[in-house]
Amino acid sequence: MRVGLLTGGSDCPGLNAVIRAVVRKGVQDHGDTFVGFRDGWRGVLVDDAAELGITDVRGTLPRGGTILGSSRTDPLAQADGPARVRATLESRGLDGLIVIGGIHTLGAAASLADEHGLPCVGVPKTIDNDVSRTDYTVGFDTAVTVATETIDRLHTTAESHKRVLVVEVMGRESGWIATYAGLAGGANGVLIPEYPFDLERVCSWVTSRFGASYAPIVVVADNARPADTTVRLGGLSGIGEWLGREIERRTGHEARATVLGHIQRGGTPTPFDRWLATRFGLHAIDAVHDRAWGRMVALRGTEVTRVRLADAVAAPKTVDRSRYAENEVFFG
Ligand code: F6P
Numbered sequence: 001m002r003v004g005l006l007t008g009g010s011d012c013p014g015l016n017a018v019i020r021a022v023v024r025k026g027v028q029d030h031g032d033t034f035v036g037f038r039d040g041w042r043g044v045l046v047d048d049a050a051e052l053g054i055t056d057v058r059g060t061l062p063r064g065g066t067i068l069g070s071s072r073t074d075p076l077a078q079a080d081g082p083a084r085v086r087a088t089l090e091s092r093g094l095d096g097l098i099v100i101g102g103i104h105t106l107g108a109a110a111s112l113a114d115e116h117g118l119p120c121v122g123v124p125k126t127i128d129n130d131v132s133r134t135d136y137t138v139g140f141d142t143a144v145t146v147a148t149e150t151i152d153r154l155h156t157t158a159e160s161h162k163r164v165l166v167v168e169v170m171g172r173e174s175g176w177i178a179t180y181a182g183l184a185g186g187a188n189g190v191l192i193p194e195y196p197f198d199l200e201r202v203c204s205w206v207t208s209r210f211g212a213s214y215a216p217i218v219v220v221a222d223n224a225r226p227a228d229t230t231v232r233l234g235g236l237s238g239i240g241e242w243l244g245r246e247i248e249r250r251t252g253h254e255a256r257a258t259v260l261g262h263i264q265r266g267g268t269p270t271p272f273d274r275w276l277a278t279r280f281g282l283h284a285i286d287a288v289h290d291r292a293w294g295r296m297v298a299l300r301g302t303e304v305t306r307v308r309l310a311d312a313v314a315a316p317k318t319v320d321r322s323r324y325a326e327n328e329v330f331f332g
Helices: 015-030 041-045 081-091 103-116 140-161 176-185 199-211 239-251 261-265 271-289 321-328
Strands: 002-007 033-037 049-052 096-101 120-124 164-169 189-191 217-221 255-259 295-300 303-308
Touching: 002 015, 002 041, 015 033, 015 096, 015 271, 033 041, 041 081, 081 103, 096 103, 096 271, 103 120, 120 271, 140 164, 140 176, 140 217, 140 261, 140 271, 164 176, 164 239, 176 189, 176 217, 176 321, 189 199, 199 217, 199 239, 217 239, 239 255, 271 295, 271 303
Parallel strands: 002 033, 002 096, 096 120, 120 295, 164 217, 164 255, 189 217
Antiparallel strands: 033 049, 295 303
């Protein structure tokens, strides 16, 4: 078969491992040929692409980012988008398209497959882990690993100076990175978008932690917000900085904020992300050969399965109460 590949949305570690596995298995087992589109859906809309062979993917397993480039271009944002995607697939002689992306990139693939009959198969990736119907997305484990190492490092400096250290992590509308890294790093408070927080409660955790002679670490997801909706974050750069300032003002304990930013999205993938990305790639090319259009590969437990793309993107996967309650045991 002749197969197209694209990576869309925010980059993350493990994208190249997916591409490598697809190409290796496709070429070796089936004699497939591949076309890599540049910068996500943009490359499909304007037919910006190059042939992709085994030599192009050699040595890319541990490499972060994406050799194809990425963008947030939405092919459904323009009325003739689906027709242009179809035209490119036809002119390139493609039998199928493997779309590696998060909710928005995969959402476009779902519509193109279900409503326009285009041959798309999805692979879920994002550090946010917010794609439904899969336990994990490619890139999440690396982000959690980086965030956990950061928390470990912050513990020692917080203790030395008897300071509160706030660390802001990413996650978009979900708190998966904060929840996992907070538990793994022993955070004394974890604030996520799913559960708006009470600032007085956060301050009481800080005070009680100092009462036990330890310096507290508070992890805050970039979209976590106070329950009091009248609160304004002011001219500060983000929730982490605001929180540090408020904690210091209200408790009298010196506070500092660290914004982890794109560090958690860059660099080499962890072994788990390489394992997941490679298995997703192997199963994605199988799905193409089965003509399982409109499907996404997904991890359930340790098994890779297939789910409907439309179901995977219907709503973001969020952290439920019982999961968050596990973190709460360690607050204060
Ligand atoms: O979706 C991945 C992500 O890193 C989110 O966690 C974050 O909110 C957003 O992208 C940041 O986007 P940008 O790289 O455009 O600043």
